[in-house]
Every structure is written in C-alpha cells, then in structure tokens.
Amino acid sequence: MRSVWVLVILLVLLAGLGPMLAPYDPTAINIPKRLSPPSSEFLLGTDALGRDILSRLLHGARWSLGLAFLVSVISLVIGTTIGLSAALGGKIADWTAMRTTDTFLAFPELVAAIVIAGLMGAGTWSLIFALSVTGWMRYARVARGISLSVRNRGYVVQAKLAGLSGWSIARWHYLPSLIPSLTVIWTGMFARAILGISALGFLGFGVQPPNPEWGSMLLDARVHLRSTPLQMIWPGLAVVICVLAINLTGDALRDAVAKRDAPE
Amino acid sequence: MIKTIGGLLLRAVVVLVGTAILTFALLWNAPGDPAQAIAMARFDALLTEDVIDQVREEVGLNKSFWPAFGDWLGPLLRLDLGYSAVTGRPVWPDLRTAIGYTFPLAFAALGIGLAMSVPLALVATKRPGGLLDRFAVAIASLGNAIPAYWLGLILILIFAVKLAWLPALGAQTPAHAILPALTLGLGVAASLTRIIRSGILEARGEPFLPAIRRRGVNERSIGRDHIAPHAAIPVVTVFGLELAFLLEGLVLVEVIFGRPGLGTFLVQGILARDFSHVQAVVVLTALVFVTVNLAIDLVYRVIDPRIGQNNA
Numbered sequence: 001m002r003s004v005w006v007l008v009i010l011l012v013l014l015a016g017l018g019p020m021l022a023p024y025d026p027t028a029i030n031i032p033k034r035l036s037p038p039s040s041e042f043l044l045g046t047d048a049l050g051r052d053i054l055s056r057l058l059h060g061a062r063w064s065l066g067l068a069f070l071v072s073v074i075s076l077v078i079g080t081t082i083g084l085s086a087a088l089g090g091k092i093a094d095w096t097a098m099r100t101t102d103t104f105l106a107f108p109e110l111v112a113a114i115v116i117a118g119l120m121g122a123g124t125w126s127l128i129f130a131l132s133v134t135g136w137m138r139y140a141r142v143a144r145g146i147s148l149s150v151r152n153r154g155y156v157v158q159a160k161l162a163g164l165s166g167w168s169i170a171r172w173h174y175l176p177s178l179i180p181s182l183t184v185i186w187t188g189m190f191a192r193a194i195l196g197i198s199a200l201g202f203l204g205f206g207v208q209p210p211n212p213e214w215g216s217m218l219l220d221a222r223v224h225l226r227s228t229p230l231q232m233i234w235p236g237l238a239v240v241i242c243v244l245a246i247n248l249t250g251d252a253l254r255d256a257v258a259k260r261d262a263p264e
Numbered sequence: 265m266i267k268t269i270g271g272l273l274l275r276a277v278v279v280l281v282g283t284a285i286l287t288f289a290l291l292w293n294a295p296g297d298p299a300q301a302i303a304m305a306r307f308d309a310l311l312t313e314d315v316i317d318q319v320r321e322e323v324g325l326n327k328s329f330w331p332a333f334g335d336w337l338g339p340l341l342r343l344d345l346g347y348s349a350v351t352g353r354p355v356w357p358d359l360r361t362a363i364g365y366t367f368p369l370a371f372a373a374l375g376i377g378l379a380m381s382v383p384l385a386l387v388a389t390k391r392p393g394g395l396l397d398r399f400a401v402a403i404a405s406l407g408n409a410i411p412a413y414w415l416g417l418i419l420i421l422i423f424a425v426k427l428a429w430l431p432a433l434g435a436q437t438p439a440h441a442i443l444p445a446l447t448l449g450l451g452v453a454a455s456l457t458r459i460i461r462s463g464i465l466e467a468r469g470e471p472f473l474p475a476i477r478r479r480g481v482n483e484r485s486i487g488r489d490h491i492a493p494h495a496a497i498p499v500v501t502v503f504g505l506e507l508a509f510l511l512e513g514l515v516l517v518e519v520i521f522g523r524p525g526l527g528t529f530l531v532q533g534i535l536a537r538d539f540s541h542v543q544a545v546v547v548l549t550a551l552v553f554v555t556v557n558l559a560i561d562l563v564y565r566v567i568d569p570r571i572g573q574n575n576a
Contacts, residue, residue, distance in 0.1 A: 102275065103282030106550045106557075110512035111530070115546060118534035119294040195411050199516055202413050203531060222417060222520075229421050236414030244409035251405075 008249055011242055014058070015065040022055035027210040037230070044234055047220055053231060056212035057238055063213040065242065067128065068193035074132040076186055079139025084174060086140070087147035088166045098144065101137045109134045110196055117205040127206045131196050135189055142181050147174040180257040187250030191243045198239050214239050269562065276558045283550040284340070288333050291539045340547065350538040359529065359544050366518070366525035369445055370510055376449025377506075381456035388457070389464045400457060407454025412513040416447040416520040433522040444521045448513045452506060459502050460495060467494030493567065500564055504557045511549060 019026075029049045038045045044053040086097035104112075113130040120126035147170070150156055156173050164172075200206035201215025209216060214235040221232035327335070339346055345355035388400035423443060424432035431440050468491060476486060515527030522528070526545055533541030 099275070099278050099282065102279045103286060106279050106283045106554050107546065108508035108511040108549065108553065111515060111546075111549055114515060115530070115534060115542060116290060118531070119291065119537075119542070191409070198411060199413065199512075202516065203519065205534075218414065218417070225417065225421060226425055229425070232414075232417050232421070236411065236417070239411055239414065240406070240409045243411075244405060247405060247409055 005249075008245060011061075011065060011245055014061045018058035018061040022052075022058040024052040024055040026051060026056040026059040026212045028052070037228070045228065045230060047217070047231060048224060051212075053217075053234055056217060057214070057234055060212040060214045060217060060235065060238070063207050063211060064194055064197055064215075064239070067124070067197050067207070068190055071128055071131040071135065071193045071197070072186055072190040074128070075135035075189065076139055076182065078132065079136035080143045080175075080178065080182065082136065083140040083143025083145075084147060084170045086144040087151065087174065088170055094144075097140070101140050104134065105137045107134070109192070110199060113196055114200065114203060114205060117200050118203075122205045122208055124207055127197065127200055130200070131193055135193065135196075138185050138189070139182060142185060143174075143178055146178050146181060150174065150177050180260070184250055184254045184257060187246055187253060191246040191250070194239060194243055194246070198235075268565065272558055272561050276554050279554055280551065283554070284337060284547065285333070287543055287546045287550070288336055289329075291543060292329055292332065294537075336543070345544045346540050348538055348540050350536050350541075355540050355544050358541075359526075359548070362524060362526045362529040363548075365523050366514060366527070369441055369448070369518075369523070369525065370514060372441060372445035373448035373452055373510060373513075374506075376445060377452025377456050380449070380453035381460055384453070384457050385460035385464060388461050389468075392465055397461075400461065404454045404457040404461075407450060408458070410451070410454075411516075412447055412451055413516045413520055415450060416444070416517055419443050419447055420520070440521070440523070444517045444523060447517050447520075448510060451513055452510065455502075455506065455509065456499070459498050463495035463498040464491060466498075467491045470494060497564070497567065500560060500567065504553070504560050507553065507556055511553070 023043075029051060030046065031049065036046045044057065046052055047056070082097050082101065086094045089097070112134045116133065117126045117130035120129065150173065156169060159169050159173055197206055197213070198215030198218070201213045201217075202219050204216070204219060206215055207213035209220075217235040218232060221228075221235070224231055336346075345359065347354050348358070384400050384403075388397040391397060420432045420443065423430045430442055431437070432443060434440055470490075473486065473490065476490060514525065515530060517523075518525045518527035519531055526548075529541060530545040532538070533545065
C-alpha cells in the first residue's frame with residue numbers, strides 16, 4: 001500500500017514538475033540530429049524531427065495525466081448528478097435517467113469516443129468531450145444504486161420528516177455514503193482515461209502535433225519501427241507505468257473499502 | 265420468468281431506439297458541412313456552391329432532423345443500410361467483407377484468452393498467496409495496463425521485424441491473423457485471469473462446501489460440480505465488459521496491422537466523413553452489444569436462480 005502511494009505521488013510530481021525537468025524544448029526541431037540513438041546529449045534519443053524524446057515524454061505527462069484527470073472528474077460530476085437525480089426524482093425521472101444510461105452503455109466506450117472525437121474534428125476539446133460523454137455511466141449507476149439503498153434508512157427518513165429538501169438530503173446523506181465507491185470507480189476510470197487519450201492520440205484524433213502526448217508520440221514512432229525501435233518503447237512504457245500504478249491504487253482502495261464495510 | 269424476459273426485451277428495444285437516435289443525432293450535429301465533404305470526396309476537386317447544394321439535396325441533408333431521421337431509420341429497419349455517399353457503392357457488401365475479417369479475429373482472441381486464463385487461474389488458486397499465485401496476479405495486472413496498440417507494435421517488432429517469422433501488415437493469409445489475434449488475446453487473458461481467479465477463491469469460501477465434503481463427496485467432484493459453476497458466474501457477468509474490451513481493441517489492432525476489418529472500416533469512414541459507413545458500424549456494434557448483454561442477463565438467471573427473484 002505504501003509503495004503504491006509513493007508511486008502516485010511520483011506521478012503527480014511528474015505531471016507537475018515534469019516540464020521543468022525537461023532538458024530541451026519539446027517542440028524544438030533539430031533536423032541534423034534526427035532519429036539519433038540514446039546518448040549523453042539526448043538521454044532517450046530524438047524523434048524524426050530531431051526533437052528530444054525525454055523532453056517530449058516529460059511534457060507529455062502533463063497532457064496525458066492532466067487531461068485524464070480532467071476527463072475522469074468531468075464524468076464523475078455528470079454521472080453522480082444523473083444518478084442522484086434518478087434516485088431523488090419520481091419513477092418517470094428514474095426510468096428516463098436509467099434508460100439513457102443504458103443507451104450510452106450500449107456503445108463500447110472507446111469506440112464511441114473514437115467516433116465522436118473523429119467526427120468533431122481532431123483536437124483537445126473534442127477529445128475531452130468525447131471521453132467525458134462516454135465515461136459517466138458507471139458513476140450514475142452506482143450513485144443511484146447506493147442512494148436507493150440508503151433511502152429508507154432511519155436517518156434519511158428522519159431528515160425527510162424534518163423537512164429537508166431533496167437536494168439537501170442528497171448533499172448531506174447520500175453523497176457521503178457514495179464517496180468510497182465512487183472513489184474506487186474513479187481510479188479505474190482515471191486509468192481508462194489515460195488509455196483512451198493515448199489511443200485517440202495514436203489514431204490521430206487526440207492531442208494535435210506539435211504538442212507532445214504519449215499516444216501521438218507512438219503514432220510518430222510507428223513509422224520508424226524498423227530503424228529506431230526504441231523510440232516506440234518509451235511512450236508506451238510511460239502509459240503502462242501510470243496505468244499500472246493507478247490500477248494498483250484502485251485495488252488497494254477497494255480492499256480498504258471492503259474491509260471497512262465488512263463488519264456491518 | 266416470462267414477465268422478466270418480457271421486461272428485459274422491452275428494455276433492450278428501448279435502448280436500441282435510443283442508440284439509433286443518438287447515432288443519428290451525433291452525425292447530424294457533426295461540425296463542418298457534410299455535403300461539401302461528400303462532394304469533395306466524390307469529385308476530388310474544388311466545387312461551386314450549386315454542385316454542393318445538388319449533393320446536399322441528393323443525399324437528403326437539406327431536411328430537418330426528424331424527417332431525415334425517419335428517412336434513415338425506415339430502410340434501416342428493413343435491414344437496408346443504403347449507399348455510401350462517398351463511393352456510391354451499397355454499404356452492406358463492403359460491411360460484410362469487413363465483418364469477415366473481424367469476426368474470426370475476435371473469436372480467435374477470445375479463444376486465446378480463455379486457453380491462457382483458465383489454466384493460469386487454476387494453477388494460481390492451487391495455493392492462494394503462493395509464489396505462482398502472486399506471479400499470475402502480477403502478470404494479469406501488467407497485462408491490464410498494457411495498451412493493445414503498444415503490445416501490437418512490440419509483437420510486430422519482435423516477430424515480424426527482428427525474427428521475421430510472421431507477417432505484420434495485411435490480411436492475405438491466415439498467418440497474418442496470428443499477431444493481431446495474439447495482441448488481443450493476451451489482453452483478454454489478463455482480465456479473465458483476474459476474474460476467474462477471484463471467482464474460484466470466492467466459490468471455495470461458500471459455506472455449503474464443508475457440508476458436502478463431510479458427506480464424503482470427493483475433491484474432484486466438488487471442484488467440477490460445485491466450485492466450477494460458481495466460479496463461472498462472475499465470468500458470465502463480465503462477458504459484456506470483455507466484449508466491449510474486444511471491440512475497442514479490435515479497432516486499434518486492425519489499424520496497426522492494416523487488417524481491412526470493421527475497425528479500419530470505421531476509422532476510414534470517419535476520416536472520409538462517410539456517414540453511412542460510420543452509422544452502419546456504430547449501429548451494428550450497438551446491436552451486437554445490446555443482444556449479447558440481453559443474452560447475458562438471461563443466461564445469468566438460468567445458471568443462478570437467486571438472481572432476479574426480488575429485483576427484476
């Protein structure tokens with residue numbers, strides 16, 4: 001558990017300080033030095049335009065991790081709001097909200113995101129929109145389910161009798177009981193968002209050049225697979241390490257939540 | 265039971281109508297002028313306004329949303345996918361060719377996934393917490409974190425570039441399917457291993473097992489008749505998620521390996537703004553997905569009668 005936290009703190013530092021640690025400008029083109037192997041000058045080598053790969057990786061951390069964070073928080077807010085509305089509203093609101101959720105769930109998330117981002121035109125905003133709009137459903141389902149399960153508990157009934165409005169009950173009684181489960185889902189979705197962003201980047205629908213993003217770096221590297229295979233290893237490795245660290249944190253969190261809930 | 269099935273079917277129909285509206289709305293609201301894009305793709309030249317208007321009328325883009333939706337949905341319900349606005353060819357034959365490349369790949373990947381994960385989970389749960397178990401969990405966690413496109417590139421690098429054992433690009437021979445199937449299959453295996461493993465461990469803790477054991481039933485039969493069915497329940501549950509994972513992976517893997525399957529069909533459709541191609545793939549995906557999830561819900565109720573008794 002502790003080692004996992006250390007890893008997460010490292011990731012946050014990486015996204016925060018990474019760009020400052022970068023030895024070069026990530027967009028500086030240096031044609032004479034193109035596709036050079038790792039050396040003391042360029043620790044991880046250079047890409048097809050002679051840009052320093054290490055600098056691009058470090059700057060890319062901000063794009064990949066930052067955008068993934070943004071996307072997962074936006075979908076958390078959307079999903080929780082929809083789930084709570086379903087639990088608070090009447091039968092019709094509940095039915096509408098849940099069938100809408102089912103409808104969005106009918107598309108595999110990444111396939112839908114690819115279509116949306118592709119049709120909206122490649123760019124950071126359509127990337128954020130595409131991944132948020134396809135990522136909120138799990139939160140909505142869990143938020144609704146847990147809210148319904150505490151609806152008839154004594155303290156909620158009492159709050160209702162005391163005249164608390166629906167949204168106040170949601171704020172003070174539903175939301176606190178949602179937090180553990182939603183946090184666990186959020187870690188999973190954060191990792192998924194990193195994978196999604198780099199997948200869209202790899203297809204050319206995500207963050208646009210010359211901005212360094214891990215997925216689009218892989219796309220660049222793919223062409224030079226034969227001549228400089230190492231170039232392709234680094235961005236993928238960055239994605240794997242981040243996703244692994246976040247997933248392990250999620251597992252640890254889930255176990256902690258399960259352990260806490262068990263004695264009940 | 266009949267009522268439950270009816271309810272599930274009704275729900276699936278509602279969801280399918282929703283997906284149709286959503287799909288159409290998405291393409292309808294896509295930025296840019298689709299008529300211009302289609303005209304450009306068709307004539308490959310700079311065009312005057314009236315040519316574009318003519319295309320607009322021809323494709324039916326000059327109507328308002330709901331009539332246009334009706335024009336689209338009507339033929340779709342008769343399983344008529346219409347013509348590609350870009351190539352002018354009917355959509356279905358091209359789509360069928362693409363399916364012909366995608367489905368065998370998906371099944372091969374599922375097969376590889378099962379063939380690897382079941383033995384791995386069985387070996388791992390022999391001694392929970394033991395060295396093999398930890399190894400299996402670590403491999404599975406790692407496998408879950410590796411993106412399909414990166415794994416695909418690495419496999420190309422090793423088996424096609426360095427060792428030159430297998431072809432990397434295209435789909436001419438069955439050998440071309442090995443690397444893509446392996447790429448997808450390893451991902452499937454990683455997530456299935458975790459699920460089967462925890463399913464087995466959970467089933468082992470069931471309180472009725474000591475009772476059966478004390479009645480003198482041998483371990484083999486307990487494993488086969490009591491633990492295996494219990495461990496299968498979570499596997500059935502996550503099959504829907506597994507399918508989503510496969511479909512997502514397929515798009516990327518097909519693009520990497522240059523296989524002319526559904527994923528490539530979709531991405532090319534998006535790039536060419538070929539709306540009828542994109543719509544066809546999206547609707548097909550949703551249809552497969554909803555049907556499989558409906559089937560899962562039903563199978564689930566058959567193999568585990570406890571489910572759905574009080575919360576249909």
